[in-house]
Amino acid sequence: MRSHTKHLTFEIPRRMEFVNITPQVRAEVQASAVREGLCLVNAMHITASVFINDDEPGLHEDYRRWLEELAPFDPSPERYHHNRTGEDNADAHHKRQVMGREVVVAITGGELDFGPWEQSFYGEFDGRRPKRVLIKIIGE
Amino acid sequence: MRSHTKHLTFEIPRRMEFVNITPQVRAEVQASAVREGLCLVNAMHITASVFINDDEPGLHEDYRRWLEELAPFDPSPERYHHNRTGEDNADAHHKRQVMGREVVVAITGGELDFGPWEQSFYGEFDGRRPKRVLIKIIGE
Amino acid sequence: MRSHTKHLTFEIPRRMEFVNITPQVRAEVQASAVREGLCLVNAMHITASVFINDDEPGLHEDYRRWLEELAPFDPSPERYHHNRTGEDNADAHHKRQVMGREVVVAITGGELDFGPWEQSFYGEFDGRRPKRVLIKIIGE
Numbered sequence: 001m002r003s004h005t006k007h008l009t010f011e012i013p014r015r016m017e018f019v020n021i022t023p024q025v026r027a028e029v030q031a032s033a034v035r036e037g038l039c040l041v042n043a044m045h046i047t048a049s050v051f052i053n054d055d056e057p058g059l060h061e062d063y064r065r066w067l068e069e070l071a072p073f074d075p076s077p078e079r080y081h082h083n084r085t086g087e088d089n090a091d092a093h094h095k096r097q098v099m100g101r102e103v104v105v106a107i108t109g110g111e112l113d114f115g116p117w118e119q120s121f122y123g124e125f126d127g128r129r130p131k132r133v134l135i136k137i138i139g140e
Numbered sequence: 141m142r143s144h145t146k147h148l149t150f151e152i153p154r155r156m157e158f159v160n161i162t163p164q165v166r167a168e169v170q171a172s173a174v175r176e177g178l179c180l181v182n183a184m185h186i187t188a189s190v191f192i193n194d195d196e197p198g199l200h201e202d203y204r205r206w207l208e209e210l211a212p213f214d215p216s217p218e219r220y221h222h223n224r225t226g227e228d229n230a231d232a233h234h235k236r237q238v239m240g241r242e243v244v245v246a247i248t249g250g251e252l253d254f255g256p257w258e259q260s261f262y263g264e265f266d267g268r269r270p271k272r273v274l275i276k277i278i279g280e
Numbered sequence: 281m282r283s284h285t286k287h288l289t290f291e292i293p294r295r296m297e298f299v300n301i302t303p304q305v306r307a308e309v310q311a312s313a314v315r316e317g318l319c320l321v322n323a324m325h326i327t328a329s330v331f332i333n334d335d336e337p338g339l340h341e342d343y344r345r346w347l348e349e350l351a352p353f354d355p356s357p358e359r360y361h362h363n364r365t366g367e368d369n370a371d372a373h374h375k376r377q378v379m380g381r382e383v384v385v386a387i388t389g390g391e392l393d394f395g396p397w398e399q400s401f402y403g404e405f406d407g408r409r410p411k412r413v414l415i416k417i418i419g420e
Contacts, residue, residue: 001141001281001420003316005388036143038180038278040318040384044395046333052241053186058221059233066211066234071346081338090342093333097343097379099237101332104180104244104384106276108145113274115184134393136386138318138419139278140141141281176283178320178418192381193326193373198361202370203377206351239377244320244384246416248285253414255324279418280281 004032004137007044012127015073016095018060019122021050021133025105026112028135035110037139041120042102044132047092049099049123067095067125092125099123107139144172144277147184152267155213156235158200159262161190161273165245166252168275175250177279181260182242184272187232189239189263207235207265232265239263247279284312284417287324292407295353296375298340299402301330301413305385306392308415315390317419321400322382324412327372329379329403347375347405372405379403387419 006028010019025041041050053059071094077083080090103120106113122133146168150159165181181190193199211234217223220230243260246253262273286308290299305321321330333339351374357363360370383400386393402413 003419005316005386005393036145036278038178038276038318040386042384042386044398046395046397051237053233053237054222056222056225058224059230061221062230062234063237070210070350081341082334082336084338085336090339093339094342094346097331097333100240100380102384104182104242106145106180106182106274108276113145113276115186115272117186118184132395134386136318136388136393138316139143176285176418178318178416191377193377194362196362196365198364199370199373201361202374206374210350240380244322244382246285246320246322246414248416253285253416255326255412257326258324279283 001138001140002034006135008133009130010122011130012124015127016064017124017127020055020119021122022119025120025135029107029112032137034107034137034139037107037137039105039107040102040136042134044134047089047096047126048131049096050103050133051099051123052103052118052120054117055119067098070098071095089126095125141278141280142172142174146275148273149270150262151270152264155267156204157264157267160195160259161262162259165260165275169247169252172277174247174277174279177247177277179245179247180242180276182274184274187229187236187266188271189236190243191239191263192243192258192260194257195259207238210238211235229266235265281418281420282314286415288413289410290402291410292404295407296344297404297407300335300399301402302399305400305415309387309392312417314387314417314419317387317417319385319387320382320416322414324414327369327376327406328411329376330383330413331379331403332383332398332400334397335399347378350378351375369406375405
């Protein structure tokens with residue numbers, strides 16, 4: 001069994017943003033030399049996501065507005081108990097649960113076994129500081 | 141290490157529907173001859189889900205209504221920016237995020253290591269065309 | 281390839297609660313002797329979750345209130361069709377979809393490859409009876 005590990009770092013200037021990380025994931029699959037296996041990609045921070053969807057700016061704008069409706073940013077201690085700790089990012093912990101922490105992607109014939117429009121994204125909900133993403137590949 | 145790959149195709153006549161795919165997943169576990177390992181099952185389309193829950197028609201009706209409340213179908217370009225591209229399925233991209241893209245199931249003693257009521261479903265949110273699901277099994 | 285399987289049982293006295301299970305997951309990683317691999321942790325029941333987030337009581341209170349808003353407990357047969365079967369836990373099947381069924385965590389150098397604040401939780405949405413969680417580890 002082969003294994004391959006890569007930690008990426010992102011520092012997003014805005015609070016909320018989505019970054020297409022498919023090229024980085026693809027590069028690690030190649031570097032791993034795994035032909036058949038699984039590729040885990042996860043946010044290592046609990047106010048961020050890794051998810052798979054469409055690379056279409058209108059959809060990303062829709063996601064931003066929808067997540068803001070589902071879990072509005074509100075630094076006051078009234079809405080979110082978490083913000084009574086001195087944090088202001090309780091909303092980000094909620095948004096991340098909707099979008100998920102991780103994806104697991106099959107590797108078949110040495111390539112990500114993706115459908116035609118699948119692209120992998122880093123989802124940031126509390127940016128403006130360095131945060132990490134993990135790529136772990138196992139297989140043969 | 142053994143690996144096994146299967147692509148299934150579904151063409152759902154309705155826009156939104158849930159299909160129990162547990163028999164197909166179980167058949168691939170058997171075909172793989174893996175006794176101990178992991179089984180990834182994922183939608184290969186970004187307006188569809190694979191998820192695990194109960195095979196109870198009332199619950200599925202509840203999910204349909206709840207997802208429609210959280211992310212209503214609306215082909216107009218007003219609600220969803222994504223639909224300004226000529227698409228009408230922005231809602232489906234949102235519904236899929238709530239229900240998830242994939243499941244990873246343990247294989248123990250040659251069987252899906254499921255709890256008593258766990259059943260795996262293909263969740264379609266923008267049907268009426270052929271779409272694929274991937275089953276990837278690795279183990280020994 | 282090594283594999284390791286552990287079933288945990290929880291009986292939560294309240295309907296909804298979050299329990300930090302990181303020590304149990306860590307102990308199974310150690311018991312597995314896997315140095316490089318993947319660790320799947322999943323709820324075996326469809327009204328429960330395993331998720332990764334912060335071990336902060338205020339955030340857990342926020343999650344409880346937010347999930348109650350998104351999918352309120354309501355045993356009547358009016359709101360949820362599922363409760364026409366005699367069940368009263370339709371809300372729990374919805375809450376679990378928001379929080380997810382499972383997490384997959386990388387094992388690197390014999391340890392869970394976690395970010396600084398990542399902690400794994402069992403999320404119970406219909407407690408007061410014994411329910412199981414599965415830990416499955418594969419690797420080398």
